[in-house]
Amino acid sequence: MNKKTKSVDSIQSWLDEHDYIADRSLATSIFLNLNMERPLFLEGEPGVGKTEVAKVLTQMLGTNLIRLQCYEGLDVHNAIYEWNYSRQIIEIKMLEASGGAKKDDISKEIFGPDFLIRRPLLQAIDHQSTIPPVLLIDELDRADEEFEAFLLEILSDFQVTIPEIGTITAEKKPTVIITSNRTREVHDALKRRCIYHWIPYPQLQQEFEIVRRKQPEINASLGKQVVAFVHSLREMDLYKMPGVAETLDWSNALVKLGTTSLSVESAEDTLGTLLKYQDDIEKVRGETVNGLVQRAITDADLIAAT
C-alpha cells in the first residue's frame, strides 16, 4: 500500500490536498477502511458528502470508480451479471445455419466471456488493474432486504460463482464504500462487517472551509454569511434541513447573481436552492428571512478567516 495510507494524519492531509475537508474521526474510519480491508459504511442525512468520499478516494488512490446505484428490486442480474441472451440465440442460429457445429462446441462458444454482461459487482471483483478499484454501493437503504442478504455474502468472500464458467475470486479486494440515507434501518449483520461512520452536518468553521475550497470565487465575507445563515436554518423546525450540497448550490447561485453581501432580497430570491419543500419555504419567507439575515451577518464574525 501507498506510504500515504500509513497514518491517520497522512490520510487527513491527503484528503485535504484533494479538497475534501474531513474531521479526524472520519479520517480514522477511512484509515481503517484502507488498512483493515473492511468496507466503510457511511450513514448520514442527504447532502453531507457521503458519495463524495468515494469520489475523492478514487482520485487519491489513482484508480477507477465502480458505482452500484441501489434501488428497490435490484437483483443479481442488475448487480452482478447477466447473459446476453439475444446475442446467444442469434449465435446459435447462425452456427446452425452455416452447417451445424457440434453441441459441445456451441456450448463452449456461447458461454464465453463475449456473451457475459458484467455488472458493477462482478466488474469490481474481476478487475485486472494493479490498483484495485473503489466500489461504491450507493444508497443501500433503497434496496430491499433480499439484496442486503446477498450483498453480505459477496462482501465476505469477494467471490462470485457463475454456473457455466466457474468461481471468480478477486485477486486484490476492491476498496468498498457503502452509503445510506437511513430512510430505513439497514440490517445489523451487514453493518457489523463494516467500519461504521455517521457523517453529521459540519461545524461552522469546517463548512466555511468547504465553501472556500469548492467555491473559490465567493468573497470571504459573503462566504461566512452564507454558512452562518445555513447554520441558523438548521436550528429551525424544518421538514428537510439543507445539507452541505445545498450550501454549495446556494453559494454558486449567489456568485452567479453577482451578490457581494447577503441581503433579505437576495436570500428570498434564492431560497429554492436551499429548501426543497414548499412548506419549509413558506415557513422561512417574510419575517423569518429578515431575522436570519441579520443574525447571519453578526454570526459571520465568529468564523475565522483562512
Next chain:
Amino acid sequence: MEDSITAFGRFLRQVGFEIGTGEIMNAIHAVETVGVLRKDDFQSALRSTLITTNKKIELFNEVFELYWRNPDRIENVADILRKLYESRLAQAELEQMTQPKTLKKMQSLREVEGSNDEATLDQVDYHLLMYSRDEVLRQKDFSAYTDDEIKEAKTILDRFIWDFGNRLNRRMKSGKKAHRLNFKKTFRKNMFPDQDFVRLMWSEKKTKPRPIVMLCDVSASMENYTKILLHFMHTFSGLNRRVESFIFGTQLTRITKYFKDRDVDSAIKELSQNIKDWSGGTRIGEAIESFNFHWARRVLNQGAVVIIISDGWDTGATSLLSSEMERLYKSCHRLIWLNPNLGFEGYQPLTQGIQAILPNVDEFLPVHNLKSLIDLGKVLSDLDQRGRQNYSYKTMAVS
C-alpha cells in the same frame, strides 16, 4: 491490550449494547492498526467497530469517557453504571438499554399457520366466528364488556388471521401469464430445439405484503376501549410483514418493540409500566405532526397502509390537525380512521376535529365491537379495489 479491550467490550454488553465476540475481535484489530498514541483515534477505532447506529454514539462516548478515565484503577462496574444513571436520569435512551427479554412461550394459530392455500385461510377465519358461541358477544360494545367477556374477546382476537393488502414488488419470478418475457428460462428451454418454433416462458411480478402503521389514541376519552384495542393491535404484529405501532395522548410514543413479545399479556404489561401517557388529554394534531417529522419517511416506504384509531376529541389546534393529516394522506398508500363513536346510533361526526380529518382519509370506520373488527378485515382485503376516499359519513351503516 487485547485483554483490556475485551474487558471493555464485555462491560458494554452489561450496559446493554449488543456486542458479539466478532465485534470485539474487529475492535482489537482496528486498535492494532491505528495504534494507541492518540486517545481520540483509539476512541474512533473502537466506535467504528463496536457501534452500528448513530443513536448509540452519544451513549458510547459517555461510557467511553467514564471507563477509560483511569485505566489503572478500573472502577467498580456498579459505580460507573450509577454515574451513568445519574447523568442521564430523564433519558429515554437508557430504557432501550435493558437486557433483551428471553422469548416467552409461542402462542396462537397464527404461528403454526404456514399454509399458502388462500381458500382454507378464508374459511378458517370466518368459520371460527360462526362457531363462536355468543353472537351477543360480537355485537356488544367493548366499553360495556365485563372482565370475563374481555377475556373471551381476546381469545377470539388471537385467532383472527389478517390476510390482506399485498402489493406488487419489482422482483420477478416465473409465471404463466404473458406479461413479460423471461429470457433466461426461454433460452434454457430452447437451447437445442427439436422444433422450429421457440417456446416462450414468462415472468410475473412477485407480490409482497404492505407494511402497516398503526397509531392509537390512548387518552381519557378512549379509556374504555384501550385494553381491547391494544390487544387488537398486537394481533397485527408477528405476521410476515412490517408492522409499526404507536400510541398517542399528549405525545407520540413508538411501541413496536413491546409487541415483538409474542405473549400479549406480558407485552401489554411491560408497555403500561414503561409508558405514562395514559388517560390524559389528546393532541392529535401534534401527534401526527410528530409522526410526519420523525417517522413518516422511515416507515411509510413500500406502500404502507396507515390505521389511526381515535374518537377525534382533540384539544389542539384544528388547522395543525388539518395540514398534518393532509401531509400524511399524501405520503401513504391508504389512510384508515377507526372511530369507536361510530358505533353509537345517532352519532354525527360533527366536531371540528373530525371535520378537519374527513377530507384526508380513505376509510372512516367503526371499531366498537368484534363485528366491526370482522368488517374491518373485509375492507382491508379489498383495499386496492376500493380506491381512495371511499367513504361518506352520511351513508355509513352502524352495526
